[in-house]
Amino acid sequence: MASSSSSNMDPDVAWSLFEEGATLVLLGVPQGTELGIDCKSWQVGPRFRGVKMIPPGLHFLHYCSVNSPSCGGEIGPKTGLFLTLKPREILLANWDPKEEDLDFSASRNEEEVNRIRGTLRELDPFLGPYPYEVMRKWVSLTDHISEKLASDLQPLTGRICAFSDVVPELQFRHTKDRAEQPRNDTACQSMKEGLDRLPKMKHREGTELRFSVIPKKTYPPGATPAEITKCSMDLSYALEGVLEKKYENQPLNLLGELQFAFVCFLIGNVYEGFEHWKSLLALLCRSEEAMRRRKELYLGLITVLYHQLGEVPPDFFVDIVSQNNFLTSTLQDFFQFATGPGVDGILQKKAEKFKTHLTKKFRWDFDADLDDCAPVVVELPEGVTVD
Structure with missing residues (x-):
């Protein structure tokens, strides 16, 4: 050194x-x-x-x-x-x-x-x-992470590891237990069958990151079909549930969790951190009603994202299989909601400024219809092949 x-x-x-x-x-x-x-x-x-x-x-x-x-x-x-x-x-x-x-x-x-x-x-x-x-970069990436929040999100072991320490969910201590499991000496008929034969794994106790649980059901119990549709398009109900469970009195701590997940991935090489960052970001960006009520949370989110996106290359978020940019589609929803009726004027202006910055820096087009960007499928005449 x-x-x-x-x-x-x-x-x-x-x-x-x-x-x-x-x-x-x-x-x-x-x-x-x-x-x-x-x-x-x-x-x-x-x-x-x-x-x-x-x-x-x-x-x-x-x-x-x-x-x-x-x-x-x-x-x-x-x-x-x-x-x-x-x-x-x-x-x-x-x-x-x-x-x-x-x-x-x-x-x-x-x-x-x-x-x-x-x-x-x-x-x-x-x-x-x-x-x-x-130092300036580090502070800009972590200014919402308090000592307590870092302690609450870190694994109980105190170590954040790039490779998960996993163990089988079921411990087969006896021959009889093992004999009752699906046999692996015959060929699999499908990918699903092959995956089903693999032992189910879980994190070794104390080694898992303690992130907020993002609900799979985004609507309240007993919701009508209309409510289910509404809550699937506007994730505010699910977001409020996450805030209430963990950060009721300190909603900005959710931005700290977003920063924590990003640092775990960016510096700690923890892929789970990236996946959680994406999930949290989608939840925040697709909560239209929450944007009208939680001005400070969303003003903070724009600042957090501004610094985070300064640390990654432009093509980082592009899915190599489908060429679909996760971030473009997520932020497209965010900018649409953030400039909608009932949103605070200061938040609207900051969102517009951020959109202009990203368009200029990454050449991302947030105004394009995503369906128009899908690959065009060309039907070939019968008997014609492409080498």
């Missing part, structure tokens, strides 16, 4: 971070490990002992273990965790080679932490400075 990122820093900022910044002391991390904090990562060198001058607040520490060159030097899946650091705090961790993970239990030993604090001057040459140049 080089220390060049501090050389371009304003001297007053550098001094403030030197005096008030937190320090991560990470001992025994193997050389070659890919380790990062927030939006920046490095390969650990032989002298690395941690990161200094970290601005107080929320951060995302992430790392991938690397095999020794003799074993091919392969990089393992990424592990990450959210940390909230206080001014001048020292957080101490030791690398556990067996688990290939950081063990923070030493931070609970006050005597050990005080000993490290007393040797910080000697440790200083081995500590890389926080990459201050990414």
Whole structure:
């Protein structure tokens, strides 16, 4: 880890971070490990002992273990965790080679932490400075995530892993149990049959991300056909249900969950984070009635999306199979609702400005009829083939 990122820093900022910044002391991390904090990562060198001058607040520490060159030097899946650091705090961790993970239990030993604090001057040459140049970006991606929210959404294990730790839903401890399962020694007649034969898997207890559950039924119990149709087109009933269950008094925390899911995917490589981000976004963008009643939530959503979409390439959301852009169709609904009757004028103007920005930056056309963009099926005369 080089220390060049501090050389371009304003001297007053550098001094403030030197005096008030937190320090991560990470001992025994193997050389070659890919380790990062927030939006920046490095390969650990032989002298690395941690990161200094970290601005107080929320951060995302992430790392991938690397095999020794003799074993091919392969990089393992990424592990990450959210940390909230206080001014001048020292957080101490030791690398556990067996688990290939950081063990923070030493931070609970006050005597050990005080000993490290007393040797910080000697440790200083081995500590890389926080990459201050990414601070503005990091804050813009996480400004709605509080310490409590991060703690509530993180797995109980405290680790966010790129590869899910899964176990079979049914544990076949006895021969009799296994014998009653579908046999796998005959050929499958269909894809469905093949999938049905696979054991059903679930997350190992404590390892799952604790996101809000987005209801599959978007209408109230006992709804009439007309109400079902209305609630399927305007998802406000489902959105209000999610808010009531988890964020009744703090609806902006839902934007924090949207940011949390995005960071898990963007930096933590967690695909589940991307899927949840898409589901939450669809719920928010297709809730017409909620837009009329929750001005602050939707003003915040536009700002959150502005910063998030600045981090992904234009063709990122295009389905490679159908060439359908999930985001274009979702935002098309959003802009239609956000500029409709009864929506606050400030929100309408901000939505129009955002639409113009996206059209210019990504060349997305939100005014086109999506049906007009579908592939044209050409009927060929009988006997004519295309090579």
